[in-house]
Amino acid sequence: MAEKFLMKGNEALAEAAIRSGCRHFFGYPITPQTEVAAYMAKRMPKIGGTYLQAESEIAAINMVLGCASTGARAMTSSSSPGISLKGEGISYIIGSDLPCLIINVMRGGPGLGGIQPSQADYWQATKAPGHGDGQILVFAPSSVQEIVDLVAKAYDLAETYRMPAMLLADGMLGQMMEPVEFPEVEPAVHDKSWALTGTKGKRKPNIINSLYLQPKELEDTVKARFKRYEIIQEKEVMIEEYKMEDAEYAVCAYGAMARIVKTAVVKAREKGIKVGLLRPITLWPFPQKEIAAYGPKMKSMLCVEMSMGQMVEDVRLAVNGSCPVSFFGHTGGVIPSPAEVLAEIEKMAGGAN
Amino acid sequence: MQLNRRVNLITGHYGSGKTNLAVNLAMDARKQGKSVAIVDLDIVNPYFRTADFADVLTAEGIRVIVPTYANSNLDIPALTGAVDSVFTGDEDCVIIDVGGDDAGAIALGRYAPKISREPYDLFYVINHCRYLTSTPEEALGVLRDIEAVSRLSATGILNNTNLGEETTPALIEASASFAKEVAGLANLPLCATAYDERLPAPDLPNGYPVKVYVKKIWET
Numbered sequence: 151m152a153e154k155f156l157m158k159g160n161e162a163l164a165e166a167a168i169r170s171g172c173r174h175f176f177g178y179p180i181t182p183q184t185e186v187a188a189y190m191a192k193r194m195p196k197i198g199g200t201y202l203q204a205e206s207e208i209a210a211i212n213m214v215l216g217c218a219s220t221g222a223r224a225m226t227s228s229s230s231p232g233i234s235l236k237g238e239g240i241s242y243i244i245g246s247d248l249p250c251l252i253i254n255v256m257r258g259g260p261g262l263g264g265i266q267p268s269q270a271d272y273w274q275a276t277k278a279p280g281h282g283d284g285q286i287l288v289f290a291p292s293s294v295q296e297i298v299d300l301v302a303k304a305y306d307l308a309e310t311y312r313m314p315a316m317l318l319a320d321g322m323l324g325q326m327m328e329p330v331e332f333p334e335v336e337p338a339v340h341d342k343s344w345a346l347t348g349t350k351g352k353r354k355p356n357i358i359n360s361l362y363l364q365p366k367e368l369e370d371t372v373k374a375r376f377k378r379y380e381i382i383q384e385k386e387v388m389i390e391e392y393k394m395e396d397a398e399y400a401v402c403a404y405g406a407m408a409r410i411v412k413t414a415v416v417k418a419r420e421k422g423i424k425v426g427l428l429r430p431i432t433l434w435p436f437p438q439k440e441i442a443a444y445g446p447k448m449k450s451m452l453c454v455e456m457s458m459g460q461m462v463e464d465v466r467l468a469v470n471g472s473c474p475v476s477f478f479g480h481t482g483g484v485i486p487s488p489a490e491v492l493a494e495i496e497k498m499a500g501g502a503n
Numbered sequence: 504m505q506l507n508r509r510v511n512l513i514t515g516h517y518g519s520g521k522t523n524l525a526v527n528l529a530m531d532a533r534k535q536g537k538s539v540a541i542v543d544l545d546i547v548n549p550y551f552r553t554a555d556f557a558d559v560l561t562a563e564g565i566r567v568i569v570p571t572y573a574n575s576n577l578d579i580p581a582l583t584g585a586v587d588s589v590f591t592g593d594e595d596c597v598i599i600d601v602g603g604d605d606a607g608a609i610a611l612g613r614y615a616p617k618i619s620r621e622p623y624d625l626f627y628v629i630n631h632c633r634y635l636t637s638t639p640e641e642a643l644g645v646l647r648d649i650e651a652v653s654r655l656s657a658t659g660i661l662n663n664t665n666l667g668e669e670t671t672p673a674l675i676e677a678s679a680s681f682a683k684e685v686a687g688l689a690n691l692p693l694c695a696t697a698y699d700e701r702l703p704a705p706d707l708p709n710g711y712p713v714k715v716y717v718k719k720i721w722e723t
Contacts, residue, residue, distance in 0.1 A: 192635070412721065
């Protein structure tokens with residue numbers, strides 16, 4: 151067994167990226183993800199990597215664009231308002247078909263909002279991380295160990311499909327400490343014949359670009375990208391189904407919120423309510439088919455989020471009216487407690503009986 | 504664990520368990536009949552801090568001093584003037600929970616002249632399971648950084664080795680040689696080895712059973 155360490159979510163994020171072969175970090179400090187940058191600042195110089203604190207989030211994401219163009223594993227990290235600033239760059243990276251890793255340790259919004267944990271950037275991450283037709287891979291870990299596992303996965307899939315991947319965490323997950331081990335695996339190697347590494351006079355120059363002069367050419371490019379998205383939606387969905395075997399009710403939650411829901415599910419089971427948890431691990435691609443399949447089997451579903459209700463829309467689209475879907479949440483940095491979620495489960499079960 | 508001096512500073516690497524130890528030491532000193540003040544001096548980390556336990560501590564009659572905007576949405580680590588009041592000496596026992604690493608200990612430097620006016624204890628908390636301080640040399644490096652910015656000298660080592668919910672007595676016992684080596688390198692006494700009071704006591708000298716106050720919301 152590999153050695154176990156006690157690590158903060160933010161530290162584990164950074165170390166996992168390094169172990170996945172990331173040697174180029176471009177960031178700008180913001181609570182509650184500052185430890186990611188602080189860790190990189192400490193470690194990168196020792197392992198021959200680059201830690202660069204840019205003059206702004208906009209600069210940092212464009213450095214990622216440049217770095218990723220060379221085929222190197224690049225990364226940036228921020229929190230909600232900082233991710234908004236990165237939006238234009240993310241869109242350019244999507245449009246340039248480049249892989250990279252973007253971390254969003256979400257805090258309360260909109261605007262400057264607050265520094266306490268939140269999940270209010272679900273829509274931004276999954277629907278419109280930047281302008282234009284395009285998607286990014288979005289992973290939502292719910293433990294520090296899963297952070298480690300998903301960072302490796304995120305780089306692997308980002309390079310497989312040549313697109314940005316985002317790890318969507320929240321302040322709670324970033325700051326909490328749990329035991330982790332790092333699997334002894336070599337990062338996956340992908341073809342990077344597209345990378346800008348110098349022709350040495352032996353090949354035609356590669357071009358990394360998101361500008362297309364002819365509308366038809368742009369349409370064809372976007373359509374080809376969407377063909378890849380279809381493959382991803384078919385092959386790369388990840389979901390945890392917890393106590394769903396005999397469930398009559400399901401609670402949907404992701405990230406650290408799902409840990410709170412799990413506690414509530416266990417307590418509800420003790421009270422005789424047959425309830426389970428559906429936890430999307432990939433938010434894009436969303437586990438649409440998996441959740442849809444549960445719809446007709448459930449008396450009711452409840453979605454719990456640290457927002458005013460964002461993922462609940464995808465859950466409703468998935469079940470498409472086959473069962474009622476209710477919502478419970480807090481926002482602005484207020485965290486729903488296990489007791490509150492339990493009360494909502496009881497309400498759902500009582501109301502449907 | 505018996506505190507011998509009035510002013511006790513709890514320092515260490517991020518996540519070594521300073522806050523949980525500080526809260527335990529304060530509660531224990533109070534149980535011994537002492538008047539106690541605890542100061543949350545963490546200017547680095549907005550979460551999992553002594554301020555989280557202000558209600559529990561206050562209920563026991565402990566004076567709690569926290570940064571003005573702790574646990575609010577204001578990202579300004581402003582220390583209150585009340586911190587100075589603990590050095591003028593009404594309480595029998597003062598516990599100061601310092602922020603992690605040298606980045607956190609820098610706040611101590613501002614109080615160094617006042618702290619140095621009387622004999623103090625500066626404990627350095629270590630956890631063998633923490634990734635960047637898992638060798639004695641790394642642990643010593645962080646201690647030296649903390650001493651440099653705080654302008655104070657450590658007086659003792661507290662071994663707080665744990666793996667969260669996966670901690671076992673064997674794991675704590677296995678950390679003994681690491682802790683001894685850190686203490687040896689630093690030329691300081693190993694004052695105590697803390698362990699979760701729900702676990703069997705590890706077979707080590709100076710065991711200190713502690714209550715786990717710092718929990719995740721789903722564990723509460």
